Amino acid sequence: MKRPLEFLPLKTFVFDSAAEAMESIAREMANWIRTKRYQRGDATLCFSSGEPVRPALDKIRQMSGQDEAKGGLPVSGVRCFGLAEFEGSAPDAPGSMSAWMKEAFHAKWGALPEHRHLLDGSLGGPALDAHVADFEARLAKEGPADVLMVGLGATGRLGMHEPGADPKSRTGLVRISDTTRAELSQWHGGVNVPERVLSMGIATIRSAVRVRVFAFGAHMAEVVDRGMLPDPDPKNPLSLLLGHKDVELLLDPAAAARLE
Numbered sequence: 001m002k003r004p005l006e007f008l009p010l011k012t013f014v015f016d017s018a019a020e021a022m023e024s025i026a027r028e029m030a031n032w033i034r035t036k037r038y039q040r041g042d043a044t045l046c047f048s049s050g051e052p053v054r055p056a057l058d059k060i061r062q063m064s065g066q067d068e069a070k071g072g073l074p075v076s077g078v079r080c081f082g083l084a085e086f087e088g089s090a091p092d093a094p095g096s097m098s099a100w101m102k103e104a105f106h107a108k109w110g111a112l113p114e115h116r117h118l119l120d121g122s123l124g125g126p127a128l129d130a131h132v133a134d135f136e137a138r139l140a141k142e143g144p145a146d147v148l149m150v151g152l153g154a155t156g157r158l159g160m161h162e163p164g165a166d167p168k169s170r171t172g173l174v175r176i177s178d179t180t181r182a183e184l185s186q187w188h189g190g191v192n193v194p195e196r197v198l199s200m201g202i203a204t205i206r207s208a209v210r211v212r213v214f215a216f217g218a219h220m221a222e223v224v225d226r227g228m229l230p231d232p233d234p235k236n237p238l239s240l241l242l243g244h245k246d247v248e249l250l251l252d253p254a255a256a257a258r259l260e
Helices: 018-038 051-064 097-104 125-142 178-187 202-206 218-226 237-241
Strands: 002-005 011-015 044-047 079-082 084-086 147-151 172-175 196-199 211-215 247-251
Touching: 011 018, 018 044, 018 051, 018 147, 018 211, 018 247, 051 147, 051 178, 079 097, 079 125, 084 097, 202 237, 211 218, 211 237, 218 247
Parallel strands: 011 247, 044 079, 044 147, 147 211, 211 247
Antiparallel strands: 002 011, 084 196, 172 196
16 A cells, blocks of 8 residues: 655655565556557666565566566567666676676566666776766666666665765766665675765756655664755755655655654
């Protein structure tokens, strides 16, 4: 069951479980896949990686597996963008975010590999500069993203952006805390997580048409409450989404405990 919480700075919904919340993102993505195909185009979607998003990935794969004439999704042309990658990891390298996504989703889904746009954390210097410029250009050309999913973390991070984030940032390397490193390791099967991550910037995230932020568990209740500010404050990255036309915060009951 999806239940709105009223009188908050961000549109917020509470679901009976984390899995139900993530499946709602999958259904919304499916809706835009169908809508864009009806309009003779293809949807552009931005994916986070890690165990919290697995229910969404499983649901959208399940919906795609049906025959298109019987309600299945026309996914071959869907444009898929990865939100982040560990510094030092090339796409699909063992222990990378993209390798996790490939095993959990891309290898089992019908979207064509040529429409998959992943960040390459193995690059540095001018090669990295060129890569992130190309990534931003591709996103601008193929997008804007119809739906972007991004997690809120234990430090208050939005995606990979810790408190103190630059609201004007574009795709680039960001430093993450030890708490976030441990959290991301847990999300990705215990891999070694470096001190920096190549990530979409706050401004890049805000460029999506629809941003869906998720947070689950009792340990997130204070973080969520702290982010409910009337004005943007870099110390609370969630608040940097204020003013966006279509942001939703999706919570389970434990994460919403301080808002009710």
